[in-house]
């Protein structure tokens with residue numbers, strides 16, 4: 084089921100037999116996913132059930148959103164200190180370990196989650212945007228629940244205890260991300276970054292990326308630590324090159340902990356595309372979107388990039404304690420149980436502090 088093609092060490096898994104096949108097909112796909120998450124923590128998934136036209140449509144709307152004027156975009160910013168992960172967030176809003184993150188984003192959550200209402204562009208500005216994004220949210224939620232079912236099958240969890248049941252409220256959110264064109268020299272200087280090394284903190288992340296590239300995952304064992312900052316300085320990374328028609332799926336911290344370390348929560352980052360030659364002699368970066376950001380006048384350009392990460396988290400009441408099948412007398416539990424809601428609240432507060 085898994086094929087390596089020419090993509091080093093990140094398995095590509097065809098999900099179609101899980102969605103449409105026999106019980107045996109489902110078990111085989113689930114087992115391939117299990118193996119890949121044990122070794123790498125990242126997979127490419129093809130035939131995942133989300134129509135490519137919807138994925139393309141989402142990228143098109145994302146481009147249109149980020150082409151709005153600065154004031155149209157800032158009108159969609161959440162009010163002070165509230166509504167994490169909703170609405171527009173401008174360039175330079177995030178600084179990680181002294182790197183200024185050169186990206187703008189637009190976050191949406193579950194339309195049914197009234198505790199964190201979404202913020203939408205006015206209908207007359209981007210007709211159909213809201214309906215499209217609500218549908219896209221639902222498509223990604225369905226895929227997330229299928230993946231949780233595959234993982235529950237591997238662990239032989241009862242339906243009452245299944246991972247999907249612990250995500251019954253789909254408290255998920257996704258971001259439209261735009262990394263504007265930027266001087267490669269500035270990006271390589273370490274002062275600016277696209278996304279510095281980090282790991283995700285929920286359970287599963289789906290990631291759609293355009294054809295530019297730049298996502299990289301840390302090679303486990305290349306540094307004798309689990310700290311992102313150390314990997315950034317001394318670790319080696321493998322590019323997760325764009326593969327048309329696939330979605331990248333990775334494990335977040337909570338699922339690593341829930342599986343007692345069985346599935347890897349791999350550190351990753353976004354750099355300039357690895358294969359990008361220095362474009363000598365080019366002038367100021369072509370930066371067609373309105374980002375309010377001066378990309379600099381140095382003579383080299385890393386092109387703009389778009390991506391759409393979709394983050395799943397368990398229901399707030401879920402207790403994250405090593406799942407059956409992930410521990411035994413010989414393999415003791417590595418972590419104490421924690422409440423998902425408390426953990427996620429602490430994480431979000433730390434980010435917005």
Ligand SMILES: O=C(O)CCC(=O)C(=O)O
Nearest residue numbers: 260278292298353390392
């Ligand atoms: O843009 C990407 O490819 C990845 C973004 C990411 O890792 C994140 O937002 O957590």
Ligand SMILES: [Fe+2]
Nearest residue numbers: 281282283351
């Ligand atoms: Fe991430």
